[in-house]
Amino acid sequence: GQQLNQSPQSMFIQEGEDVSMNCTSSSIFNTWLWYKQEPGEGPVLLIALYKAGELTSNGRLTAQFGITRKDSFLNISASIPSDVGIYFCAGRKFNNNDMRFGAGTRLTVKP
Amino acid sequence: GAGVSQSPSNKVTEKGKDVELRCDPISGHTALYWYRQSLGQGLEFLIYFQGNSAPDKSGLPSDRFSAERTGGSVSTLTIQRTQQEDSAVYLCASSLVSSYNEQFFGPGTRLTVL
Numbered sequence: 001g002q003q004l005n006q007s008p009q010s011m012f013i014q015e016g017e018d019v020s021m022n023c024t025s026s027s028i029f030n031t032w033l034w035y036k037q038e039p040g041e042g043p044v045l046l047i048a049l050y051k052a053g054e055l056t057s058n059g060r061l062t063a064q065f066g067i068t069r070k071d072s073f074l075n076i077s078a079s080i081p082s083d084v085g086i087y088f089c090a091g092r093k094f095n096n097n098d099m100r101f102g103a104g105t106r107l108t109v110k111p
Numbered sequence: 112g113a114g115v116s117q118s119p120s121n122k123v124t125e126k127g128k129d130v131e132l133r134c135d136p137i138s139g140h141t142a143l144y145w146y147r148q149s150l151g152q153g154l155e156f157l158i159y160f161q162g163n164s165a166p167d168k169s170g171l172p173s174d175r176f177s178a179e180r181t182g183g184s185v186s187t188l189t190i191q192r193t194q195q196e197d198s199a200v201y202l203c204a205s206s207l208v209s210s211y212n213e214q215f216f217g218p219g220t221r222l223t224v225l
Contacts, residue, residue, distance in 0.1 A: 041216075042115070042202050042218055045214070048213070099156065101154040
C-alpha cells in the first residue's frame with residue numbers, strides 16, 4: 001500500500017537534547033497523527049493534527065501539519081530517558097477508514 | 112482498566128498450519144481494526160470492522176487471510192496455510208465509532224512461522 005516516508009530511521013541522542021523527525025508523502029492527507037510504541041506494547045497516540053498549517057503541542061512534544069498537506073514533523077524538546085521508543089507518523093485521507101503509517105523512528109536517549 | 116486485549120501474545124507455528132488470533136476491543140467501541148507490523152516496518156492496514164460487518168477488506172494480503180467479528184465485540188483473524196512471510200506482529204485497535212475517533216491499540220500477537 002501507499003507508504004509514508006519517515007526519517008530518520010533511528011536517532012541516538014544525549015539526555016537533554018532536542019529531537020526532530022518528519023514524514024513526507026507524495027499525496028495529500030487530511031489528518032496527520034504521531035504515535036509512540038514501547039517494546040511489547042501497541043502504539044499510543046501522542047498528537048493528532050487536522051488542519052493544514054496547524055501547530056500543536058503536548059508537553060515537550062510539538063507537531064506541525066505541513067501547509068501542502070503532504071508532510072508533518074514532530075519535535076521533542078529536552079529529551080529524557082523515558083522518551084525512548086519508536087515514533088510513528090500516520091496519515092489519514094478524508095472518508096478513508098484506514099491509516100497509512102511511516103516505518104518509524106527508533107529513538108535512543110543516553111542518560 | 113479495560114483496554115484492548117489480544118491473545119495469544121506469542122504464537123509459534125509450523126509452515127502450512129492455520130492460526131487464529133483474537134482481539135477483545137474496548138467495551139462499547141463499534142469500530143475495530145487489524146494491522147500487521149513486520150520487523151522494521153510501519154503498520155500495514157489489513158481490515159476494518161464497523162459493528163460486525165467489514166466494509167473495507169482491501170488490506171488483506173491474500174485469500175489465506177480472513178477475519179470475522181461477532182456480537183459487535185470480539186474479532187478473530189485467521190491465517191490459513193501459514194507461510195514464513197506471515198511472521199510479524201499483528202495489532203488490533205478499536206475506536207468509539209469510526210476512524211475519526213482515536214484508535215486504541217492492543218499489545219499485539221507476535222506470530223512466528225517456522
